[in-house]
Amino acid sequence: MSDFPYADRFPVNRTLPQTGRSQDEVLAELRAMASEEDQFWETGKCSGTMYSGDHEHYRFLNEAFSMFAHVNVLQRDMCPSATRFEGEIIAMALDLMHADAVEDGTPAGMVTSGGSGSILHAVLAYREHAAQNRDSQHRGITRPNFVKPETAHPAFDKACHLLGVELRTVPVDADSTLVDPAAVAAQVDDQTIAILGSACNYGYGTIDPIAELGQVALEDGVGLHVDGCLGGFILPFGKELGYDVPPFDFRVPGVTSISADTHKYGYSLKGTSTLLFRDKAYRNAQYFHLPGWSGGKYMSPGIEGSRSGGLLAATWAAMVRYGRQGYLDYAREIFATADRMKASVRSHPELRILGSPTFCFSFTSDAFDIYLVNDHLRSLGWRLNGQQYPNAIHLAVTRPQTRPGVADQFEADLADAVEHAKKQHAAGAGAESGAVYGGVAGGLTDEVEEFIVAVMSDMLDTQQSVPPAPGPA
Numbered sequence: 001m002s003d004f005p006y007a008d009r010f011p012v013n014r015t016l017p018q019t020g021r022s023q024d025e026v027l028a029e030l031r032a033m034a035s036e037e038d039q040f041w042e043t044g045k046c047s048g049t050m051y052s053g054d055h056e057h058y059r060f061l062n063e064a065f066s067m068f069a070h071v072n073v074l075q076r077d078m079c080p081s082a083t084r085f086e087g088e089i090i091a092m093a094l095d096l097m098h099a100d101a102v103e104d105g106t107p108a109g110m111v112t113s114g115g116s117g118s119i120l121h122a123v124l125a126y127r128e129h130a131a132q133n134r135d136s137q138h139r140g141i142t143r144p145n146f147v148k149p150e151t152a153h154p155a156f157d158k159a160c161h162l163l164g165v166e167l168r169t170v171p172v173d174a175d176s177t178l179v180d181p182a183a184v185a186a187q188v189d190d191q192t193i194a195i196l197g198s199a200c201n202y203g204y205g206t207i208d209p210i211a212e213l214g215q216v217a218l219e220d221g222v223g224l225h226v227d228g229c230l231g232g233f234i235l236p237f238g239k240e241l242g243y244d245v246p247p248f249d250f251r252v253p254g255v256t257s258i259s260a261d262t263h264k265y266g267y268s269l270k271g272t273s274t275l276l277f278r279d280k281a282y283r284n285a286q287y288f289h290l291p292g293w294s295g296g297k298y299m300s301p302g303i304e305g306s307r308s309g310g311l312l313a314a315t316w317a318a319m320v321r322y323g324r325q326g327y328l329d330y331a332r333e334i335f336a337t338a339d340r341m342k343a344s345v346r347s348h349p350e351l352r353i354l355g356s357p358t359f360c361f362s363f364t365s366d367a368f369d370i371y372l373v374n375d376h377l378r379s380l381g382w383r384l385n386g387q388q389y390p391n392a393i394h395l396a397v398t399r400p401q402t403r404p405g406v407a408d409q410f411e412a413d414l415a416d417a418v419e420h421a422k423k424q425h426a427a428g429a430g431a432e433s434g435a436v437y438g439g440v441a442g443g444l445t446d447e448v449e450e451f452i453v454a455v456m457s458d459m460l461d462t463q464q465s466v467p468p469a470p471g472p473a
């Protein structure tokens, strides 16, 4: 499919139109694109991304959003409602993460623009705290480093890149997909600001040994961030339902911050996440202020300047609309659907699930290239995510998969796909989707870099620039 399917159907705007168009015409054009694009995931065949998928809920969120969309929450004197929304979102998220158990700090939090936003602010907070903190044994850290398990989200690499923090990556165990706390400890030195564990990681849906990492953090006097961007709003309910979810929240000694995305299983609009701290000293360390500016005294509690009140209102609305019972009910359906889908995978001896995953799982094959399975699933309308080292495909189960018939369809389509893969493998055929998703042999070649730059440029430019995908096939 072209990246520019609308170029033939609607005007391409390369300049501001000289005169405006009617509202009806503009809305009709938007409606056409939105409804066609929604059909793609409404089948339930798309992994992750549409966490709610419930148009009635989206209407509710959009109504909440619309009342405050135009409000700039940086100017709190004009919108005390934003203070209510943000404070209550943080309080409810802290409660979910059992901040009530904290005795060695004053829990606090902030609402950010998404998972990457929470992670960026967390790394900034640790860097600033470690640089400023006068009482800490790490006072005045000038060459900060941060330690992550390889499976942790690239947002950590991005944050460290942006903030001038050295990132140390620890490999994970191939079978369990989990990090060895001793290997993390071995990377910690006197310039380490924090370590991290995921609950759960995006690739495999597995939960790092947070309790043991907490011991490392306490022994070495460093922070421990728990990346609950994906799991934060669903794992606590999975645990309540009796699923095997090891402790990962503030009850675990040594956990100093947690990110939990409201725009994933919190079922809010895209553009929101929570970042929670065991102690407000971390959060407060990253505040920015420029009191001497000629334009007036400036301060911002996070990296963004102006922010929309609509996103705070919608997130607050989602949380109070559902409450614990609502989140629990959806978690029950999602975990049950994930169990059924994992059972479908396990029914094929050629397939192997990686580690002990939760509502999100990944599988590979030792019998054939798993991308042969992905090719066939794609031809049947499925959109699973490709992984590498080893090649694998993953599915984050969301509410659209819990609809009647979707798990049955997965079972049937997966069986067909396994047959397809066996035949293709026997015939010596390569996988098509492997070229896009599969491990890039030899790392980042010039050819691959050119391709990646072109793909990103296509997201931003009005003209096609993507060259053919580079090998290996």
Ligand SMILES: *Cc1c(COP(=O)(O)O)cnc(C)c1O
Residues within 6 Å of the ligand: 114, 115, 116, 117, 153, 155, 198, 200, 201, 202, 227, 228, 229, 230, 231, 261
């Ligand atoms: C999605 C995700 C992130 C990043 O979140 P964005 O909202 O995409 O910026 C970080 N960590 C994990 C585990 C995630 O699943």
